[in-house]
Amino acid sequence: MAISSKIESFLQSSSLIRKMFEEGAKLKAIHGVQNVCDFSIGNPDVPPPPEFQKILEEESLNTDANIHGYMPNAGYLNVRSAIADYINKEQKSNLENKHVIMTTGAGGALNVILKSILNPGDEVLVSVPYFVEYKFYCDNHGGILKTVPCTDDFDIDVDQFEKSITDKCAAVIINSPNNPSGKIYPEKTLKKFAEVLRKKSSETGRTIYLISDEPYRKIVYDGVEVPGIFGIYSESMICTSYSKDLSLPGERIGWLAINPSAENCDKIINAAILCNRILGYVNAPALMQRVVGRLQGVKIDVNVYKRKRDALCGILDENGYDYFKPEGTFYLFVKSPDKNESAFVELLKQNLILTVPGSAFGVPGYFRISYCTDDSYIDKSAEGFKNAMNEFMSGISQ
Ligand SMILES: Cc1ncc(COP(=O)(O)O)c(C=O)c1O
Structure with missing residues (x-):
């Protein structure tokens, strides 16, 4: 066996997020990065505060012996x-x-x-x-x-x-x-x-x-x-x-x-x-x-994330989604209109929106949006969220 059997099984069980990542990369290659609203990963897009840059520059000039020891x-x-x-x-x-x-x-x-x-x-x-x-x-x-x-x-x-x-x-x-x-x-x-x-x-x-x-x-x-x-x-x-x-x-x-x-x-x-x-x-x-x-108490501008949260909540409200309004973080946990949230996540994907199924966090029936991304993707996602909801509703009324 090439690798530990436990790690082999972990690779299988952790494949959900990896799969999302790989499929997202494929979608971006086909439709262009600017057209895919990637809400799958919690990688902050707000730059570090200016104080960070200043202190980093100062500290990098330190040439004391053993400073990197x-x-x-x-x-x-x-x-x-x-x-x-x-x-x-x-x-x-x-x-x-x-x-x-x-x-x-x-x-x-x-x-x-x-x-x-x-x-x-x-x-x-x-x-x-x-x-x-x-x-x-x-x-x-x-x-x-x-x-x-x-x-x-x-x-x-x-x-x-x-x-x-x-x-x-x-x-x-x-x-x-x-x-x-x-x-x-x-x-x-x-x-x-x-x-x-x-x-x-x-x-x-x-x-x-x-x-x-x-x-x-x-x-x-x-x-x-x-x-x-x-x-x-x-x-x-x-x-x-x-x-x-x-x-x-x-x-x-x-x-x-x-x-x-x-x-x-x-x-x-x-x-x-x-x-x-x-x-x-x-x-x-x-x-x-x-x-x-040297940066105790300093933080990024939280208002940027608040603005993104409010914009997304507006889009979700307009299109009839049910969700928990986040009190903190840069994630939104949305109730899937379809009980099978993986199917709805797939429908969103067809509308060029990438999210993560709630099962990955132990709560099926929900999906997660990471909104630490450029405002342009949030604006663009309005159409995809609307279309996905309409497609789902028309599917159940047939
Ligand atoms: C709840 C939670 N704990 C821990 C971590 C790990 O954070 P770090 O990158 O500082 O290791 C994350 C990262 O996303 C997280 O969401």
Whole structure:
């Protein structure tokens, strides 16, 4: 066998998004890139803020010996201090630099913490809809991802979690603002959720960790706030990155922060630093650490995404689509008029619109639009959304 049988099966199961990508490339070759509205990938199109360019230029001029050398596996201490200070302001917490570990993006942070806490066969629970990579990240470290249904408005269904948590549960992952729904979990829900985690931890006799994946925290609209998790649940950690809020996904820079109130905080920190090293990351990219350390609180212009969201909501409203209005992120989760959302995604494709079926996120019957794309594609998509809806309606009335 040429490759691992597990990876062989992963290649099959992850083929949905790959298939979309390949078919999208084909469509663009036939119809021209400018005529295909590609809403399939969450790759930010807003440029990084001007402060980024300025600081990047300044940092690139540094010729100190060892400036590009190895460093402590957790990252530069001054950068970690700057981030700890920022988190403390945001969450009224009391982190020190030791509680922050620089990582290769949020994906790196998630892998580091999962490797640090999981034993083979441990379960990690997540509410649907969820970021598809979680399943693979858990498996990387011997864990099993279990999905839990959400409420009708994409909130955490706390009662469902209470029923689903067993003594195999090591952690839960939350992602708010959520990819793909754009939902921000309210403080009230999180407090109720924390109560259940505490209760279940004492019933099962093992600590259930709460991993909060927050790469979209700063991309929020209409004054809705993302509650801080550190004050709500002590056994918690945050994984995040500058991929979305500074538009730097290719630079692979983010961090993991451990709640200072966690019972085994220092042990977890030591484990995470070792895991950052032995996963082969060694340390997060040096130049980018120095740059983001000086950009605390800076973000891309969120109004650009708000404008795109509102334009798309207008198009969907005009054509009779039902959807959840995103409170954050740059995704729109739309109810498929056809119960079989893959068939409707195909119909959209025939109308030169590329989206991702909700099944990829554990919620069939929906599809996801990524609107981090040029305004011209959003304008152009109005006709395709209208035609697809008309074609579907005329199909059912025949
Ligand atoms: C919910 C969620 N978590 C994590 C990631 C990974 O982010 P990063 O590029 O920083 O690794 C993404 C990327 O799209 C995401 O949507």
